[in-house]
Amino acid sequence: MAHGPGIREPECVVEIRVLTPDDWATWRRLRRAALTEAPAAFGARLADWSGDGDRPQRWRDRLAIPDSRNVVALLDGDPVGMASAVPTSEDGVVELISMWVDPVGRGRGVADALLGDLEQWAGSSGARVLRLSVAENNAPAEGLYQRHGFAYTGEFGGLMADGLHREVIMEKRIT
Numbered sequence: 001m002a003h004g005p006g007i008r009e010p011e012c013v014v015e016i017r018v019l020t021p022d023d024w025a026t027w028r029r030l031r032r033a034a035l036t037e038a039p040a041a042f043g044a045r046l047a048d049w050s051g052d053g054d055r056p057q058r059w060r061d062r063l064a065i066p067d068s069r070n071v072v073a074l075l076d077g078d079p080v081g082m083a084s085a086v087p088t089s090e091d092g093v094v095e096l097i098s099m100w101v102d103p104v105g106r107g108r109g110v111a112d113a114l115l116g117d118l119e120q121w122a123g124s125s126g127a128r129v130l131r132l133s134v135a136e137n138n139a140p141a142e143g144l145y146q147r148h149g150f151a152y153t154g155e156f157g158g159l160m161a162d163g164l165h166r167e168v169i170m171e172k173r174i175t
């Protein structure tokens with residue numbers, strides 16, 4: 001059955017899976033796909049994770065950040081999305097990074113499921129604030145985060161890889 005824009009397919013099932021360092025190959029595949037498909041959305045570049053930068057131990061270390069949570073979303077069993085929550089230098093503040101949904105899975109609630117899982121985990125770990133950086137020209141991501149209750153802090157992060165756009169910082173207070 002065809003669906004119009006903005007209408008979620010009711011039959012799709014999103015499952016969240018928590019990764020450990022042993023799952024590095026799954027994370028690597030998704031992350032390299034993300035940096036290839038959406039280079040303007042991330043501070044990291046594919047080149048940073050290619051060649052000498054593309055080592056199993058480096059991917060393992062990425063998934064072994066203490067007090068972090070790294071998740072993938074499965075849509076009907078296939079990994080189509082990823083995101084992480086990592087600690088910051090500020091007590092009680094958790095940062096969300098590496099959010100990506102494969103184009104085949106967009107508009108179907110995958111990012112909602114990723115954000116929901118990470119927010120619940122952060123809250124139950126005692127965090128008070130979720131923080132993230134988003135490129136100032138990334139309207140779909142900004143819309144997603146606003147819909148989930150994130151607000152602009154007025155702070156800016158670094159310059160994106162395109163050398164033109166900056167990151168804007170958004171936060172959400174959690175209870």
Ligand SMILES: CC(C)(COP(=O)(O)OP(=O)(O)OC[C@H]1O[C@@H](n2cnc3c(N)ncnc32)[C@H](O)[C@@H]1OP(=O)(O)O)[C@@H](O)C(=O)NCCC(=O)NCCS
Nearest residue numbers: 038041099100101106107108109110111134140141143144
């Ligand atoms: C941003 C992103 C994670 C959203 O994932 P998603 O699972 O499609 O999320 P949603 O279904 O909630 O859709 C988010 C927005 O994208 C729009 N969208 C829906 N289907 C879409 C599609 N096929 N293609 C592009 N955007 C689409 C939605 O309309 C929605 O906008 P709204 O909140 O203003 O209504 C995804 O588009 C993505 O991975 N983009 C590239 C990487 C990126 O920007 N990551 C965030 C870095 S901060």
